[in-house]
Structure formats: C-alpha cells, structure tokens
Amino acid sequence: MILGSNNKRPSIDYPCDWDYRIIGSDAEKILEAINDAIAGSQYDVRPSNISNSGKYCSLNLKVRVLTEEERDFIFSQLSNHKDIIMVI
Numbered sequence: 001m002i003l004g005s006n007n008k009r010p011s012i013d014y015p016c017d018w019d020y021r022i023i024g025s026d027a028e029k030i031l032e033a034i035n036d037a038i039a040g041s042q043y044d045v046r047p048s049n050i051s052n053s054g055k056y057c058s059l060n061l062k063v064r065v066l067t068e069e070e071r072d073f074i075f076s077q078l079s080n081h082k083d084i085i086m087v088i
Helices: 027-037 068-079
Strands: 016-024 043-050 057-065 084-087
Touching (some): 027 068, 057 068, 068 084
Antiparallel strands (some): 043 057
C-alpha cells in the first residue's frame, strides 16, 4: 500500500494515466506480456534502461486506467508473468 507523508493513502482521481516500470531480461517478451495483460487497451511503451551487463532491461508503460481495480489487475497480470522479473 502506498502511503503519503501523512500516513494516509493518496487520493487518486479515476480515470487517469498510470505508469508502470517493467523489468525483465528480454524486451520482446516484456512487450508480449504487456499485450497479454492489457489487450484491447491503448497504451504507450518506451524503453527505459539496460543494465551494465546487458542482462536486464526495463520498459516504461503508460496506460489509461478507469478504476483502482483495473490498475491493480494490470499490475498483478504483469507481476505474475513468467517473463517479467519486477514491476514498479
């Protein structure tokens, strides 16, 4: 749970654009996971970082979410995908 400086959840007005940073070892497989998680929705994906060794990469995903439940569902789908290491 995200808490603000006053130890309360921040107020988020929906619908809104939401950003996820997705980390994995293969950018193409991350893109496939994104397509699986949010098929039918419009989104924007941009490259972010590549580790010094080149073993890991991250992509930034921006998607319009209508509700907190939808936002959490996308996070869960991405986090539980076999080709994704971490979602922030």
